[in-house]
């Protein structure tokens with residue numbers, strides 16, 4: 001039975017790789033915001049792997065965008081089996097000495113409120129799915145402290161807490177989990193991490209490497225396939241942070 005899957009932020013990086021990894025015989029809603037061409041490439045890759053892809057654009061950093069996205073999905077399907085809340089980003093590095101209210105709102109809107117709103121709106125569709133599940137993409141930044149990315153880290157920590165809360169609230173109907181990636185080489189780092197910083201993370205990792213999007217995609221597939229995993233956050237960081 002094909003699974004119907006929504007992946008937000010699936011134009012590039014982790015989201016696009018997850019779409020490819022889950023493609024075979026599944027229906028994937030590939031959401032993007034600005035990167036239309038990259039999203040179209042991800043959709044073409046899904047179709048090449050015997051999946052069905054639907055492309056949907058929305059700015060998820062506001063309520064109207066979240067509503068438009070889920071409305072567009074509900075015009076194409078009456079159920080969802082999986083929602084991957086992956087859209088997110090750092091937006092801007094800022095010292096705690098120079099916080100601005102507007103930046104705090106922007107970062108929480110993109111990384112936390114969007115996932116909360118999309119989740120809430122998708123529940124009726126998920127309730128009609130088979131072993132339905134929600135997977136939130138958090139970050140190692142919430143674990144070990146990330147100077148100048150502290151608002152972002154806090155927004156991901158809030159998403160992590162949200163994961164556990166709704167895992168209890170929505171059980172047994174819908175499973176909810178999170179994946180907390182370490183340093184993964186994606187366009188995310190083009191804007192916010194220098195080559196020297198990436199090399200320092202690589203050197204500081206016990207495995208002496210940074211991660212690739214496939215490492216997160218494989219974890220997302222594991223959560224979808226294993227119907228006894230619930231309320232969990234899986235850290236995938238090569239041991240950069242250990243609990």
Ligand SMILES: NC(=O)c1ccc[n+]([C@@H]2O[C@H](COP(=O)([O-])OP(=O)(O)OC[C@H]3O[C@@H](n4cnc5c(N)ncnc54)[C@H](OP(=O)(O)O)[C@@H]3O)[C@@H](O)[C@H]2O)c1
Nearest residue numbers: 009011012013014032033034035060087088139184186188
């Ligand atoms: N890479 C890492 O080291 C790392 C580590 C921990 C956590 N993460 C998390 O992993 C997730 C995926 O990031 P990535 O590394 O794959 O980076 P990425 O390639 O930059 O992907 C980010 C995705 O989010 C979408 N997005 C950005 N702003 C948006 C908005 N306003 N509305 C809707 N969608 C928006 C982007 O869409 P468009 O390009 O189409 O605008 C893109 O598809 C993010 O939540 C990120 O915080 C990444």
